[in-house]
Amino acid sequence: MSADPAVSRAEIARELARLSRRGLLRQGLRQGLTLGSLGLLTGCDLSTHSGIDAALWTMLRFNDRVQGALFSKRRLVETYPASAITKSFRFNAYYAVWQVRPVPDNWRLAVAGRVADRTPWSLARLRALPQEAQITRHICIEGWSQIGQWSGVPLHIFLRHIGADLRARYVAFTCFDGYSTSIDMASALHPQTILALDFDWQPLTPEWGAPVRLRIPVKLGFKSAKNLQSIEVTNRNPGGYWENQGYNWFSGV
């Protein structure tokens, strides 16, 4: 394997985009104001401290509450026959596929926060818990969707095993690839939310989230975090990689 660069392009992608937006703004001022540069001037892309951006963030929080109210833990996601599984499933992450990280040596899944038993979990112990399989639609926030097969431990079973406070508000996930996300407790306890160990009937490989990933079909794809390192049960909204930049936090489907 080639040596990793100190900073990958993906890690600074947002800063690059922000800089190029500033360049665009200067260009816009030179050429006379265009609609887009006018928008950037007033700050309407969630990256500034303008009044419009503040209003948009307020609407995002309002949207979280509406989505939380619409959510029913009894409503199940549609499942599909094996023949419906998308061939050549698309890799998606905040970085390119060649930057996928291998599973660290002596990997253990850490648990933290409002839980009774903080003993880290080995893959073998996770395999020993009851397993569920599902063939469901993965819907990306970008709009595309694909059908895949996952199996693993239902998260509600895992949370009960570690003695989690099930009345806590959030479950947070951090990953050893630098990614993070968080979900509400009601969605975490949904029967189809699983800690997936297998994809397409095979143990997960690194690009599909090895050794353990979240698979939560009641939310948009970016919530199904791969390459898990730790799970925390908390009452303070932990945000996440995309959520902190402006993706709608609840993002239920």
Next chain:
Amino acid sequence: MGRSRGTGRPTHPLPIRIMHWVGASAIICMILSGWAIYNASPSLPFTFPRWITLGGWLGAGIAWHISAMWVLFADGLAYLAYGFLSGHFRRDLRPVGPRALLHDIGAALTFRLDHQLGHYNAVQRLLYSGVILVICLAVLTGLSIWKPVQLGWLTGVFGGYPVARGIHLAMMLCIVGFLALHLALVALFPRTLVSMIAPIEAEEGP
């Protein structure tokens, strides 16, 4: 044909004028932010220039989309209630027979279609009732791809998530097509623009 005498009533009652501009602003925001969302994963062989999109990137596009949607939703419900209860739909928008429609389309294409403030001809009736239907479909397909699980029955009505997403996009294109035609016609009859802003007296019917 001489200019008609006044009728004593405004071309558009005040509620219509308010709801028109609130709705128009919301629709423009929905379209421009929708383009930012579309650009993240284009299903047609083109993208929209970033400078014209609202938000500029996916996350901000969605923030705008789910903000403007409440304005459109409230304005649309108020308009539908007003339209049915006041008789506006029955009186002004109810499509007339195919013969009158063919006659008016022929007249419009040869620039001989007269326009009287306060009375919609067959072409206008078709366009306005059509775009109202299209906007309703855009809202319903939009809800069905926003909540394909919680509103799964609605997504099912439209043939599932990918099909509903396609219909949502098609409805956007229909609305953009309507806007182009609408603006062209307003440019041909500028006093219709004034009548949607100020209480200009309606003219006597044909």
